[in-house]
Amino acid sequence: MFDPVIAPSGTLLGLLQRGRGDGTLHALAAPRAEALAALNHCVLNDPRHDWQVENRSLYYARLYLDLHGSLEEIERHLCDADDHLDADETRTGLALAVLGHLASYGRGDALALLRRYAAQGANWAWALDELALRDDDAGLRSLAAPILARFPATPEGDADLAVAVRDAFEPRPWRLWAEDRREFVGGRVRAAQEAGSFDRWQRQMRPSGPRPGWSVQAVLEWADQGLTRGSALHVPAARCLSAVAGPEDRPEIVRAAHDGSDGARCAALHYLAESRDPIVLDLIEAAVANGSATVAEAAISAFERMCGDEAVDRARGWVHRPDALGASAAGVLACRGAAKDAPLVLGALRETVRADGPDAPLLWTLVDGTGRLGIACAAPVLRHVYRETTSSRLRGRAARALAATDPSFATGFAVECLWDCEETTREVAALHAETGDVRVAERLRRLAADPAEEAEVQTAVRSRIGPDMPAV
Numbered sequence: 001m002f003d004p005v006i007a008p009s010g011t012l013l014g015l016l017q018r019g020r021g022d023g024t025l026h027a028l029a030a031p032r033a034e035a036l037a038a039l040n041h042c043v044l045n046d047p048r049h050d051w052q053v054e055n056r057s058l059y060y061a062r063l064y065l066d067l068h069g070s071l072e073e074i075e076r077h078l079c080d081a082d083d084h085l086d087a088d089e090t091r092t093g094l095a096l097a098v099l100g101h102l103a104s105y106g107r108g109d110a111l112a113l114l115r116r117y118a119a120q121g122a123n124w125a126w127a128l129d130e131l132a133l134r135d136d137d138a139g140l141r142s143l144a145a146p147i148l149a150r151f152p153a154t155p156e157g158d159a160d161l162a163v164a165v166r167d168a169f170e171p172r173p174w175r176l177w178a179e180d181r182r183e184f185v186g187g188r189v190r191a192a193q194e195a196g197s198f199d200r201w202q203r204q205m206r207p208s209g210p211r212p213g214w215s216v217q218a219v220l221e222w223a224d225q226g227l228t229r230g231s232a233l234h235v236p237a238a239r240c241l242s243a244v245a246g247p248e249d250r251p252e253i254v255r256a257a258h259d260g261s262d263g264a265r266c267a268a269l270h271y272l273a274e275s276r277d278p279i280v281l282d283l284i285e286a287a288v289a290n291g292s293a294t295v296a297e298a299a300i301s302a303f304e305r306m307c308g309d310e311a312v313d314r315a316r317g318w319v320h321r322p323d324a325l326g327a328s329a330a331g332v333l334a335c336r337g338a339a340k341d342a343p344l345v346l347g348a349l350r351e352t353v354r355a356d357g358p359d360a361p362l363l364w365t366l367v368d369g370t371g372r373l374g375i376a377c378a379a380p381v382l383r384h385v386y387r388e389t390t391s392s393r394l395r396g397r398a399a400r401a402l403a404a405t406d407p408s409f410a411t412g413f414a415v416e417c418l419w420d421c422e423e424t425t426r427e428v429a430a431l432h433a434e435t436g437d438v439r440v441a442e443r444l445r446r447l448a449a450d451p452a453e454e455a456e457v458q459t460a461v462r463s464r465i466g467p468d469m470p471a472v
Contacts, residue, residue: 004047006390013038017047019059019392019421021429027063039063040073046094047390049359054392057094058452059421061101071109074099078113083122092123100130104452115139119146125164132170144177144185153188161188162195216241216249220256224263227294234266234298241271250277257283265291266298273302280306281314288325300328312336319344327352327362334369342373349381358388364397371401379406386413396425403432410434418443423454430460 007014012030015023016038027035039060048054063069074095083092096117102110111134118127124147131140151161165174178193180186214222219240226233245253257268257280269287272280280302287299303311303325311332318329330348333341349366356362363385370378379402386398399417402409410432417429418440430447433440447453448461 003049004045006047009387013041016042016060016063018390018395019054019056020395021416021419024059024063024066024419025416028066032067035063035067036069039067039069043074043095043098044077046090048094049391051090051093055421055423056392057097058101059419060094061098061105061452064098064102065105065107071099071102071107071113075113078117078121087122089123089126092117092121093126096123096126096130099127100134101452103130103134111135111139115143118143124150125168128173129168129170132172137176140173140176141180143173144180144189147173148177148185148188151188153184158188158192158195162192165189165192214240214244216245216252219244220260220264220267223267224261227263227266232266232294232298234263234270237263237267238270238274241267242274245271254279254283258286262292262294265295269295269299269302270305273306276306276308276310278310281310285318285325288323296324300324304328304332306332307336312338312341316341316344319348331362331365331369334365334372337369337373339373342375345369345373346375346378349378353381353385358385359390359394363389364394367394367397367401371397371404374404376405382406383413392420392422392425396420396422396428399425399428403428411437415440418447423457427454427457427460430457430464433464435464 004017006017009015009018009020012023012026012034015026017023027039042056043060046056048056064071077095078092096114099110099114103114111131114127114131115135118124118131121127128143128147131143148161151157151164168174174189174193177185178189180189219237222240223233223237226237241253253268253271254277256264257272259265260268265287269280269283272283284299284303288296291299315329315332315337318325319333320326321329327348330345330352334345334348337345345366349363349370352360352362352366367382367385370382382398382402382405386395386402389395389398399409399413399420402413406412411434414429414433415437417425418433420426420429426447430444433444435441435444444461444465448458448465
């Protein structure tokens with residue numbers, strides 16, 4: 001999937017792409033045709049950089065309801081010829097998730113479109129998962145024949161069916177179909193379920209990892225073999241070393257961490273970091289200086305996993321380095337530093353935004369640390385990150401940091417956060433938004449009554465709603 005093109009944050013499209021609460025508020029105030037065009041653009045061209053961790057579907061579904069939007073554009077997108085040419089599930093995943101939420105709100109047209117797509121569309125498994133949560137038994141049973149027709153009654157087709165049943169995110173439809181008395185439905189699904197269970201059992205009986213009695217050398221060789229195959233096994237290998245290594249093995253592990261092959265060196269560095277060996281910080285610094293990119297990355301990762309005072313002390317000396325180890329040190333201070341480290345964390349936050357922009361990966365840790373340390377003078381930078389980042393998860397972290405550092409948060413960003421696409425951000429807003437604003441009181445009541453809202457958000461809302469507040 002290509003990186004999405006995100007419009008400027010000051011435009012309606014840019015706000016909706018980011019999932020900001022102001023996106024909903026501006027859409028409701030804009031001409032309806034303009035708002036629906038921007039909304040359809042977002043749903044049909046997923047704006048998320050990482051669809052597995054960022055939420056948009058409920059946010060967009062609620063806006064469809066508020067705008068009384070039709071589903072013609074979504075239907076045209078799902079039924080397009082590209083559906084069978086472009087196998088990437090991210091082309092249709094967001095649209096299907098939005099339909100799922102609309103179906104849960106009682107939109108019969110969304111439910112019918114999901115059923116139709118599950119029977120005919122390429123990304124049928126996603127649609128079936130949405131229906132598994134919202135459709136009734138009769139609706140799901142009606143899909144058994146068209147879904148099973150996708151799998152020919154051949155050994156290859158039966159094997160593919162077993163994989164589909166085994167890997168289904170929502171098992172409810174398959175369980176219903178297994179009860180079907182028709183042999184070509186119930187019989188095939190039951191056979192697929194048995195084949196999937198047998199496959200799991202076989203994999204459990206043939207583990208490829210370390211065995212009891214392995215030596216330190218064998219574990220290090222296993223880590224090397226994994227790297228050769230393209231699998232980074234140094235973290236599990238470090239855990240294995242913890243089980244098999246004794247004091248007498250330390251010289252061998254230190255040698256591997258100093259100049260061993262890449263897989264062994266990565267595993268040894270992680271093991272020494274986890275055991276808080278006094279020499280490991282020097283070895284990490286050497287690995288960053290003279291190791292391969294893989295070793296340097298593993299060394300930094302091992303350093304970030306250390307939680308002792310010695311790691312924090314060393315981070316204070318490394319934080320000024322202009323390389324990845326310096327950035328990692330800033331993150332360590334943000335997570336585990338003391339109040340005296342606030343100037344270092346603030347400096348790293350400002351420099352990261354200046355040099356790498358509001359979407360830099362390091363900002364996640366630095367923003368959290370700014371809030372943890374209560375650095376009040378960081379509020380202007382946090383506001384910039386909040387407005388400009390295209391990551392809704394980072395924006396939520398910025399909101400939490402602003403709640404801890406910015407006295408104006410309750411009457412400012414907290415209000416728009418009540419409409420944010422991320423439930424964790426809405427939860428922060430529900431805890432902090434100033435209820436004197438008439439929009440806040442009404443929004444809290446709506447969130448409390450919305451069956452699609454997350455339980456954590458509703459708990460936060462109810463903590464703010466008093467017994468004298470007007471009924472919904």
